[in-house]
Amino acid sequence: xxxxxxxxxxxxxxxxxxxxxxxxxxxxxxxxxxxxxxxxxxxxxxxxxxxxxxxxxxxxxxxxxxxxxxxxxxxxxxxxxxxxxxxxxxxxxxxxxxxxxxxxxxxxxxxxxxxxxxxxxxxxxxxxxxxxxxxxxxx
Amino acid sequence: xxxxxxxxxxxxxxxxxxxxxxxxxxxxxxxxxxxxxxxxxxxxxxxxxxxxxxxxxxxxxxxxxxxxxxxxxxxxxxxxxxxxxxxxxxxxxxxxxxxxxxxxxxxxxxxxxxxxxxxxxxxxxxxxxxxxxxxxxxxxxxxxxxxxxxxxxxxxxxxxxxxxxxxxxxxxxxxxxxxxxxxxxxxxxxxxxxxxxxxxxxxxxxxxxxxxxxxxxxxxxxxxxxxxxxxxxxxxxxxxxxxxxxxxxxxxxxxxxxxxxxxxxxxxxxxxxxxxxxxxxxxxxxxxxxxxxxxxxxxxxxxxxxxxxxxxxxxxxxxxxxxxxxxxxxxxxxxxxxxxxxxxxxxxxxxxxx
Numbered sequence: 001x002x003x004x005x006x007x008x009x010x011x012x013x014x015x016x017x018x019x020x021x022x023x024x025x026x027x028x029x030x031x032x033x034x035x036x037x038x039x040x041x042x043x044x045x046x047x048x049x050x051x052x053x054x055x056x057x058x059x060x061x062x063x064x065x066x067x068x069x070x071x072x073x074x075x076x077x078x079x080x081x082x083x084x085x086x087x088x089x090x091x092x093x094x095x096x097x098x099x100x101x102x103x104x105x106x107x108x109x110x111x112x113x114x115x116x117x118x119x120x121x122x123x124x125x126x127x128x129x130x131x132x133x134x135x136x137x138x139x
Numbered sequence: 140x141x142x143x144x145x146x147x148x149x150x151x152x153x154x155x156x157x158x159x160x161x162x163x164x165x166x167x168x169x170x171x172x173x174x175x176x177x178x179x180x181x182x183x184x185x186x187x188x189x190x191x192x193x194x195x196x197x198x199x200x201x202x203x204x205x206x207x208x209x210x211x212x213x214x215x216x217x218x219x220x221x222x223x224x225x226x227x228x229x230x231x232x233x234x235x236x237x238x239x240x241x242x243x244x245x246x247x248x249x250x251x252x253x254x255x256x257x258x259x260x261x262x263x264x265x266x267x268x269x270x271x272x273x274x275x276x277x278x279x280x281x282x283x284x285x286x287x288x289x290x291x292x293x294x295x296x297x298x299x300x301x302x303x304x305x306x307x308x309x310x311x312x313x314x315x316x317x318x319x320x321x322x323x324x325x326x327x328x329x330x331x332x333x334x335x336x337x338x339x340x341x342x343x344x345x346x347x348x349x350x351x352x353x354x355x356x357x358x359x360x361x362x363x364x365x366x367x368x369x370x371x372x373x374x375x376x377x378x379x380x381x382x383x384x385x386x387x388x389x390x391x392x393x394x395x396x397x398x399x400x401x402x403x404x405x406x407x408x409x410x411x412x413x414x415x416x417x418x419x420x421x422x423x424x425x426x427x428x429x430x431x432x433x434x435x436x437x438x439x440x441x442x443x444x445x446x447x448x449x450x451x452x453x454x455x456x457x458x459x460x461x462x463x464x465x466x467x468x469x470x471x472x473x474x475x476x477x478x479x480x481x482x483x484x485x486x487x488x489x490x491x492x493x
Contacts, residue, residue, distance in 0.1 A: 016232050016241045023224060023243050029345060044348050081233065118233030125232065 001025040002133050005044060007037030007063065008052035008081065017050065020122055021129075034058030038066055041073045048133055051112065053082040053089065061092055064112050077132045080115035081125075089115060143184055144168040147177030147203065148192040148221060156245050157190065157221070164252040174198030178206055185211065188255065190242065192221045193230060204237035217258050253317035271382065271416060274312030274341075277485050281473045282459050285312070286440055288381075290463065291404065291411045292418045293434055296444030301455040302420045304339065304477050305444065306386050309418060311341040314351060318381035321353040323370060325390055329354045339482040353377065359390040366391035367403045374417070378410055383417045389425035397430045404437050411439070439463040449474065454486060
């Protein structure tokens with residue numbers, strides 16, 4: 001079974017995802033803001049991160065960028081869990097990357113491995129998580 | 140204060156199961172089998188907590204929760220959504236929820252106990268005066284229900300008798316039940332303790348990351364004669380935690396007189412009177428027989444471990460010599476083996492003799 005980190009500022013949603021994935025036999029770590037999410041990603045060595053985009057202070061895109069720029073967390077698959085659609089997500093990702101560093105960002109630095117829009121049926125979310133975990137295990 | 144709980148669930152078998160788990164955690168619960176019945180009961184009972192199943196025959200659970208919130212005591216009501224494991228896959232997540240938390244059915248006593256403690260805080264939970272579970276129901280029952288909260292426990296035994304395994308089992312059980320713990324260890328580093336516990340299927344890494352567990356390796360040799368005072372000072376600094384584990388005290392007290400050792404235990408006892416539960420591990424050869432007798436009378440619980448030959452096998456035996464304030468009568472002798480990936484496995488004495 002895997003270690004999954006959930007980062008979202010919606011506490012009830014985090015509790016729900018923790019309950020779902022824990023019941024499925026995974027170890028689940030949780031963080032309610034971007035800064036704690038980064039700390040958990042570094043200390044907890046998760047196999048996958050489910051990351052909310054719209055969070056106060058440090059949003060999910062900036063968290064994702066920082067994860068990608070840290071050699072320790074770079075290989076961890078990230079699933080963006082967002083109410084935004086893909087074009088909006090890409091536009092915001094570009095802005096986040098430009099704001100976080102003077103260096104021009106590489107596309108693979110900004111983008112998550114996959115994204116899924118809120119709200120979602122639990123089965124769809126679990127399937128997407130399992131696919132990402134499987135890809136990570138064979139790559 | 141007893142916390143009133145209302146469970147709204149159309150499935151009678153689930154209702155009974157949930158009610159039993161709550162009863163074991165020390166909570167009484169009323170039941171309702173539909174949204175409308177639940178709302179009617181809630182307006183009369185004004186429960187502190189309402190658990191609503193996500194699949195009700197007459198109403199959407201969200202509507203029940205919203206109506207409850209608008210009721211006379213709605214603002215103070217904690218709402219927990221119940222989701223049945225087999226139907227969980229069709230739940231919609233990621234939209235604003237009127238619930239404060241979620242529980243997946245069937246849930247355990249430990250699970251619901253932790254959840255309610257987190258949601259309601261200590262004052263509304265029946266935890267105080269209760270026991271610390273080992274997380275192993277069989278072991279708990281042999282130990283008279285578990286270690287009473289706010290007690291001083293001595294775990295004593297020879298080399299390889301399973302003292303550390305037992306203290307780790309108790310640590311895991313207490314963390315599972317939502318208690319905060321600090322471990323002072325002369326046997327392990329932080330990493331080796333986590334790995335050792337993982338090898339026994341007692342994974343506490345999450346608790347460490349969430350700061351529900353603190354681990355302090357003790358360098359006894361470096362502290363020398365100052366060790367007992369230094370340990371007590373460190374324990375005092377962690378007194379806000381529910382549980383303090385010291386594994387082990389042996390090397391710290393080898394240079395101490397009996398009087399000084401008793402003084403250390405008396406300090407721990409003072410800590411317990413303010414609600415902290417302290418478990419100290421001691422090697423039998425580190426103390427005289429006379430001192431053990433005096434320590435035993437000072438402690439609220441005394442668990443003695445040894446290795447015994449039974450039939451053709453060498454097994455570990457735990458003798459529960461004393462548990463003051465135990466919920467039930469304690470078993471005298473528990474034989475067990477320690478299995479990697481499993482932890483403590485109890486063996487019936489009759490099978491060992493056979």
